[in-house]
Amino acid sequence: MKAKPILHLPIFCALALTLCFSVMAQERVASNSKTKAHLRNPQNENSKDFKDAIHQSEKAAKVFNEIMGAPDKAIPQNLIDKAECIAVFPDVIKAGFIVGGRGGRGVASCRVGSGWSAPAFFDIGGGSFGAQIGVESTDFVLLFMNKNGIDSLLSNKFEIGGEASVAAGPVGRTAAASTDAALNAQILSYSRSKGLFAGAVLKGAAITKDDSAMKAVYGEASLKDVLQDSKFTAPAATRAFPNTLAKYSARK
Numbered sequence: 001m002k003a004k005p006i007l008h009l010p011i012f013c014a015l016a017l018t019l020c021f022s023v024m025a026q027e028r029v030a031s032n033s034k035t036k037a038h039l040r041n042p043q044n045e046n047s048k049d050f051k052d053a054i055h056q057s058e059k060a061a062k063v064f065n066e067i068m069g070a071p072d073k074a075i076p077q078n079l080i081d082k083a084e085c086i087a088v089f090p091d092v093i094k095a096g097f098i099v100g101g102r103g104g105r106g107v108a109s110c111r112v113g114s115g116w117s118a119p120a121f122f123d124i125g126g127g128s129f130g131a132q133i134g135v136e137s138t139d140f141v142l143l144f145m146n147k148n149g150i151d152s153l154l155s156n157k158f159e160i161g162g163e164a165s166v167a168a169g170p171v172g173r174t175a176a177a178s179t180d181a182a183l184n185a186q187i188l189s190y191s192r193s194k195g196l197f198a199g200a201v202l203k204g205a206a207i208t209k210d211d212s213a214m215k216a217v218y219g220e221a222s223l224k225d226v227l228q229d230s231k232f233t234a235p236a237a238t239r240a241f242p243n244t245l246a247k248y249s250a251r252k
Contacts, residue, residue, distance in 0.1 A: 045235070049216035052105075054237050056213065057119050060088035060107040061244035063139045063192070068248055072172055073197055075141065075190065079169065080249045083188075085110035085144035085153055085227065087207075088241070089124050091137045105210060106140070108153060109242040110227040114251050116242035118234030120226045121213035126159075126206045140202065141190040143169060149186035153207075154223050160187060161203030168199030 044050060064086075068074045080086075089106030103125040109116045124140070142160075144150055152164035160166050169188035191200035209223060217238055218226060225232055234242075 044216065045237075047216050049212045053119075053121055053213040053217045054240075056090075056105055056121060057107050057238050057241040059090040060119075061240040063088050063090045064141070064241070064244055064248075067139075067141065067190075067192060067197055070197075074171070075143070076170060076172065077249075079143060079145075079188065081251075083111075083143040083145060083249075084147070084150050086245055087122065087142040087144070087153070089122075089140040089142075092124060092140055093137050103205070104140075105213075107241045108142075108144075108227070109245055110144070110150060110153070111251065112228065112230040115230075116245045117227045117229075118218075118232055119238055119241045120153075120223055121210040121217070123208050123210050124205055125208075126204060138191050138193040140200070141169075141192075142202070143188040143190075144186065145188060146186055150227075152186065154227065156223065157206060157208040160189070160205045160207065166202055168201045171198055 068080075085108055087106055087108035089104045092104030104123070106122050106124060107119045108122060109119050111117070144153055149164060152158040155163070158164055164186045165184075166187040166189050167185035169190045171190070187202075189200050189202035191198060191202070214221070214223075214226075217235060221232070226234070
């Protein structure tokens with residue numbers, strides 16, 4: 001009786017190894033997806049911190065809309081188009097800068113692809129704002145103009161005018177033509193108080209990541225995940241600010 005032919009051993013081993021690597025690759029992809037999903041999932045959408053984050057994004061969107069609603073007194077469009085990240089801090093109070101407590105809270109978003117990233121949440125405090133220090137509350141807008149400016153925003157904590165150079169931003173349609181020197185700054189800063197919107201020399205203020213809001217919305221995701229990953233998604237309720245930025249500037 002003839003023995004039944006058997007599969008050649010080297011071919012059998014190669015097939016087995018191929019199957020094994022294929023399974024491992026699929027498991028790795030699934031694991032990475034689960035990890036990303038875990039990082040993005042909020043801890044508790046009904047928590048106070050999560051609701052505060054929604055409110056901060058909506059307030060920042062409202063301030064930006066109001067400022068850009070008066071073209072002759074708004075941030076020049078060419079600067080908005082050049083900005084890599086934009087942050088808005090609504091209703092920053094004087095007391096925070098005098099006693100060193102929390103001056104205010106704000107939201108930032110950076111360009112990712114043709115749109116704007118998920119919103120990241122920050123605190124601002126300390127520093128001096130010249131004539132602005134006498135007002136009860138002020139809205140601040142910061143334009144991060146280059147990679148160094150972005151790096152400072154991703155550092156969890158930085159001092160404006162210290163680690164990051166800053167200049168008062170120009171206002172109005174034609175103002176940017178005479179401000180070439182200001183464009184060398186990493187950050188252009190603006191303030192609005194009692195209806196007056198102007199460039200502000202914002203120095204010494206410390207900007208730090210708002211850990212409570214970030215954890216409530218994104219779990220353990222980093223600022224880099226939130227602000228630079230084009231595939232990173234934020235809960236729809238928190239996206240008022242980046243959605244507003246997209247109305248005023250988008251890159252093709």
